[in-house]
Amino acid sequence: MVPILSIVGKSDSGKTTLIERLIPELTRRGYRVATVKHDLHGFDIDREGKDTWRHKQAGAHTVIISSPNKLALIRETDRDHSLDDIRRAFVRDVDIIISEGYKNDTQPKIEVSRAAQQQELLCDPRDNLVAIASDRSHDRGVPCFDINDAAGLADFIVKRFLLERALPKVALRVDGADISLTPFVQNFMLGTITGMIGALRGVGSPRQVEILVDRGVEPAKRG
Amino acid sequence: MVPILSIVGKSDSGKTTLIERLIPELTRRGYRVATVKHDLHGFDIDREGKDTWRHKQAGAHTVIISSPNKLALIRETDRDHSLDDIRRAFVRDVDIIISEGYKNDTQPKIEVSRAAQQQELLCDPRDNLVAIASDRSHDRGVPCFDINDAAGLADFIVKRFLLERALPKVALRVDGADISLTPFVQNFMLGTITGMIGALRGVGSPRQVEILVDRGVEPAKRG
Numbered sequence: 001m002v003p004i005l006s007i008v009g010k011s012d013s014g015k016t017t018l019i020e021r022l023i024p025e026l027t028r029r030g031y032r033v034a035t036v037k038h039d040l041h042g043f044d045i046d047r048e049g050k051d052t053w054r055h056k057q058a059g060a061h062t063v064i065i066s067s068p069n070k071l072a073l074i075r076e077t078d079r080d081h082s083l084d085d086i087r088r089a090f091v092r093d094v095d096i097i098i099s100e101g102y103k104n105d106t107q108p109k110i111e112v113s114r115a116a117q118q119q120e121l122l123c124d125p126r127d128n129l130v131a132i133a134s135d136r137s138h139d140r141g142v143p144c145f146d147i148n149d150a151a152g153l154a155d156f157i158v159k160r161f162l163l164e165r166a167l168p169k170v171a172l173r174v175d176g177a178d179i180s181l182t183p184f185v186q187n188f189m190l191g192t193i194t195g196m197i198g199a200l201r202g203v204g205s206p207r208q209v210e211i212l213v214d215r216g217v218e219p220a221k222r223g
Numbered sequence: 224m225v226p227i228l229s230i231v232g233k234s235d236s237g238k239t240t241l242i243e244r245l246i247p248e249l250t251r252r253g254y255r256v257a258t259v260k261h262d263l264h265g266f267d268i269d270r271e272g273k274d275t276w277r278h279k280q281a282g283a284h285t286v287i288i289s290s291p292n293k294l295a296l297i298r299e300t301d302r303d304h305s306l307d308d309i310r311r312a313f314v315r316d317v318d319i320i321i322s323e324g325y326k327n328d329t330q331p332k333i334e335v336s337r338a339a340q341q342q343e344l345l346c347d348p349r350d351n352l353v354a355i356a357s358d359r360s361h362d363r364g365v366p367c368f369d370i371n372d373a374a375g376l377a378d379f380i381v382k383r384f385l386l387e388r389a390l391p392k393v394a395l396r397v398d399g400a401d402i403s404l405t406p407f408v409q410n411f412m413l414g415t416i417t418g419m420i421g422a423l424r425g426v427g428s429p430r431q432v433e434i435l436v437d438r439g440v441e442p443a444k445r446g
Contacts, residue, residue: 001437016274023281034285034298035278043288045268045275045295051239051323052268055258058246061317062257065266068303072268073296073313075257080291088435090296092312093399094284100274172420173433176316179425189419193436196415197395202402209436210396212311213416213429214224 001169002034003096003161004083005130008103008122009112014147015100018112018133022098025154031095031162036086038101046074083107088173096161103127108161112147113138131156224392225257225314226384227306228353229322231345232335237370238323241335241356245321248377254318254385259309261324269297306330311396319384326350331384335370336361354379 007015007022023033046053052063052074062075073090081089083097083105091097099107103122111123113134123129125141132144133153145153170186170193172179181189193211197203230238230245246256269276275286275297285298296313304312306320306328314320322330326345334346336357346352348364355367356376368376393409393416395402404412416434420426 016277020277020281023278023283027282032284033282034287035275035283037274037278037286037288039288039290042290042292043273043295045270045288047268050266051260052258054239054243055246055260055323058243059250059256060246060258060321061255062314063260064257064309064313065260065262065268066300066304066309067262067265069265069300071296071298071300071304071309071313072266073294075294077289077292077294081289081294086287086289086294089315090287090294090313091285098283100278169437171433171435171437172423174420174426174429175431177425179420179423181423185423189434190436192415192419193434196412197397197402200395200402200404200408202400203397206397206436207438208398209434210394211412211416211432211434212394213413213432214392214394215413215430 001171002087002091002094004087004099004107005096005157005161006083006099006102006105006107006109007112008101008109010118010122013112013114013117014133015112018110018147018150018153019098019100021148021150022154022157025150026096026157029154029158031158032093034091034094034097036083036097036099036102038099040080084178088171088178096157110153114147130160224394225310225317225320227310227320227322227330228380228384229306229325229328229330229332230335231324231326231332233341233345236335236337236340237356238335241333241370241373241376242321242323244371244373245377245380248373249319249380252377252381254381255316257314257317257320259306259320259322259325261322263303307401311394311401319380333376337370353383 007019009015026033052065055063064073083099083102087097108128108130109123110131110133111121113121115136129142131142132138133147135147138144170189172181230242232238249256275288278286287296306322306325310320331351331353332346333354333356334344336344338359352365354365355361356370358370361367393412395404
């Protein structure tokens with residue numbers, strides 16, 4: 001599982017600016033970053049008149065545009081996705097996901113706070129707060145970094161989220177719903193699956209395995 | 224596997240227009256459609272100054288914006304993805320994928336052709352051509368529809384791609400590479416997996432199962 005870290009804080013506290021500074025620090029350390037922006041009000045991203053815009057206007061649920069160096073996707077959804085949903089369904093080939101917002105999600109958080117703007121923090125360690133970035137000191141039992149110390153925060157993130165994860169992980173989703181698995185069941189499934197596919201041509205000692213079973217859609221059952 | 228159908232044809236033959244007409248016809252019949260546009264020249268989609276644009280400018284590999292009714296993703300890629308790649312990695316919860324372009328991909332194709340614009344078709348049945356939409360008749364051994372007959376084409380698509388698929392399918396990807404599976408191996412894996420997960424709480428008689436095994440990334444090995 002790719003680790004997720006949320007940058008939270010009041011409006012205009014400097015979340016986007018901190019993320020802009022963290023990305024190059026993490027990139028320089030050899031990690032690939034995905035970002036997730038939470039927008040509760042909806043957003044416009046496609047441009048009127050483009051082919052993808054025309055597909056969407058015609059009622060496509062999902063539109064994708066793919067070129068040799070970039071891919072973009074826009075899709076409808078019927079609920080506000082959790083960060084875990086987003087990781088599972090859409091994020092590939094990165095080392096860490098940094099989200100902007102998602103204060104109420106369960107993922108680990110760094111809170112950004114500026115004295116001129118607020119006295120109280122939004123989060124405490126019960127909210128899975130792991131660090132603070134601020135222009136004054138806070139005593140919440142978690143490390144507090146200067147709001148401009150992106151390098152120090154990046155070192156903290158690497159140590160906390162990127163170096164200390166080596167355990168095998170198995171995730172299972174059935175008909176779109178996550179099934180929770182105990183470590184015992186994960187290890188059982190890991191052994192069964194790696195054993196089952198080990199004899200197939202092209203399978204050596206895999207780091208990542210994805211299996212998709214699709215027994216076929218019964219058409220026109222939806223809507 | 225969600226079926227894929229490519230709408231191909233020369234530039235300005237009317238591909239986008241045909242897709243715009245097919246989407247509501249398929250939607251009306253109860254199917255959800257995803258579209259994929261092939262763009263060999265690159266494209267701009269995000270807007271300067273937006274938070275997602277700032278994340279991307281700072282070097283994020285992937286940026287996502289998520290709201291309760293829409294989700295968008297923009298990511299870098301190092302190659303031109305096949306339609307199968309795109310289906311596997313990015314498409315969820317739809318019944319059919321209609322692509323615009325991808326003449327050289329292996330997926331089934333409908334060619335759009337207008338007499339005023341071209342005499343010869345681009346494809347023949349060896350290219351997996353399954354139908355033609357044109358303002359004149361063509362004899363290529365596949366059905367030829369009037370270019371304006373979106374309803375007739377939609378009926379054809381439903382019959383050909385949506386009603387006639389009921390077989391269990393298992394797809395396996397190891398460290399990002401597709402592993403081809405014989406029907407025997409697919410059935411073996413299907414039985415093993417459904418047996419293995421059948422006793423778990425929350426798993427009834429699943430239609431779709433996704434399993435992700437991730438034994439952990441060794442950090443900073445990349446780049």
